[in-house]
Amino acid sequence: MAAFSSLTEKLQQAFKKLRGKGILSEKDVSEAVREVRLALLEADVNYKVVKEFIGKIRERAVGQEVMKSLTPAQQVVKIVSEEMTELMGGAKSSLVVADKPPTVIMLVGLQGAGKTTTAAKLARYFRNLGRRPLLVAADVYRPAAVQQLQSLGEKLKLPVFSMGEKVEPVNIVQGAVKRAQKEGYDQVIVDTAGRLHINEQLMEELKRMKETAEAHETLLVVDAMTGQDAVKVAEAFHEKLGLTGVILTKLDGDTRGGAALSVKAVTGCPIKFIGMGEKLEALEPFYPERMTSRILGMGDVLTLIEKAQSQVDKDKAKDLERKIRENQFNLEDFLEQLQQMKSVGSLENILEMLPGNAMGKQFKNLKIGEKDLIKTEAIIQSMTIQERNNPEILNGSRKKRIASGSGTRVQDVNRLLKQFAQARQLMRQMESSSRGATGKLSKKMKNKRFHFPLFR
């Protein structure tokens, strides 16, 4: 939670100010937009990019859309995430395949961005697509860079083209393309030495490499933790080389990755892949919506679930997942969930963490204090098993009985039932949206590849 908290808090404060106000003044909107701006800056989105972006947001927010809306907070979130997702590329894009093989891909970027590892990941990716990749070791500057790629090639059992460290990189790529043509490799992946965007001679060298190899794709590898300079770096590489895409690395950490937005904004090049770990399979397609959620800090949902998960034992979690899926989630489960949430942190906090700001008002009633929890417990405990499993059967007289049994009022029972219905709906929403990609909830969580619609 720590990782995202300040960003989320900021946005939430902003939206809280908007929430519940009904009709908004221009000043209200400005206030919220200001908070969004700070949040983006904290996420390392470039200052100038933020300025422009915020301009757009303000325009839309001040317009009818938000000010007349009964749910202004939701509207602002919607506008921000729509605009951001669009800025980051709308739909995902794929890599070019040359009409006449081999397709040549060059990886370029600053020192330490992760080019070598990414080259190996791409080779693996192509092999899995049934292609024949050839890795090319063209980093002759960094000590042992050639060995590094060779060693990765060995691990993958894929060929690495190398001419040692004493040959000019331009000649290496030339040799590599020839080799590929001769031996039927259809995908050439060139690892280049990291270099500074301000080093004109080395930038010139890249340009010659690109021209010699007639590269089809020139991909900028960018460390997702990069700060404000990401813009300058991307601009310089793009200007010199005409980039065709970007790969963001090290997104498995807690960086908010604002560089993604900056780089996309200044180059216009699509982000084609993201690196999610040191393992060679940790290369994933880029989904703009997920990145948006991440930059906006909506990823807290995952943290919440992980946190709750660590408190619940695995079987229970599985059971719960099944119940939600089969719509069998009942009041007893509800009670258990509430109790677990209590041990995770105050309910208020938990609900704040949910992308519920997007759902905001709808779940406002879900806010239950610790005192209410005791009441809730008493109410549920006054129900028969049948009632707990099947709350639909609760009619007036049953409710009366339960109220007197638990020392509460019928309104309390009704409120609880309403909350339960909302919780059930929320859980189903969460569950079904998380299932789209690869299967079961619990398994994905275990693999840390849990893809919330609003995460990563």
Added chain:
Amino acid sequence: MVSLVPRLVEGLAKTRKGLLGKMGDLINRSGKIDEEFYEELEEILISADVGVKTTTELLENVREEVLKKRVKEPAKVLDIIKKNIQEILGEGTSALNLEGVPPRVFLVVGVNGVGKTTTIGKLAYFLKQKGKTVLLAAGDTFRAAAIEQLEEWSRRAGAQIIKHQEGADAAAVAFDAVRAAKSRMIDVVIIDTAGRLQTKKNLMAEVSKIQRVVEKEVQGAPHEVLLILDATTGQNAVSQARLFGEAVNVTGLVLSKLDGTAKGGIVIAVRGELNVPVKFIGIGEQIGDLRVFNSEEFVKALFGEEGSGSR
């Protein structure tokens, strides 16, 4: 190896131009201290990766002083900012912990690709120049060819090296290195470690273990735990400093790749959070491209005065 094209920029010259250019322009341009002026100051600081929080605090202090001292000229504001940044960064230089019974044990940590291994090469050379004997421990047993990379640096710097196979236990390498250093009467042991993201609990536990192992072997060890931060990193550096600080006893920061960025403002944000001095800056890929960090000169350089921010 093809010789590296001669470096085009001397590290901090860039840094200097970065803030100076902009601040100078602003001061020359602004007749008075108004909201617009503050907003532009904010832009300059945030664009230098100083971060929202630190920038806001900094500017609050500045506003306060401007009011209190009834400052009217924009130029004076510069002095106030400078003073405030200086306060955050602490004073002068912070020496390496070299005094005491050898071997002195240094542990080098950081996220992937920040420049740990290169910095170790440079640091070994720096210490050799001072007449110390140095032994490197190839503690990155994870990344492909990390051992070979460090070996190359040990050759360049004229340092000894202790290594195991790829995949070996890093703590065992550190242990052997420290033992070897004791029996060979080595002055300084520098332990390389695999890059790791600070959020990976198990990997962070591994660096803690390395620290514990050397603690047991040599009194007071590790005498330095250097956290390498990439100067192009944004606000995540704060998280890096915090979480590495929780896992190991970080004694100093090294700001690498300062030749690439006009900024380095992240160090202000990090120092605003954590009380650990910056000890060195890296200004290139060559063995001599390491400078002792001097905060006064750094601040001067930031604002384009005398000195290069380094010695």
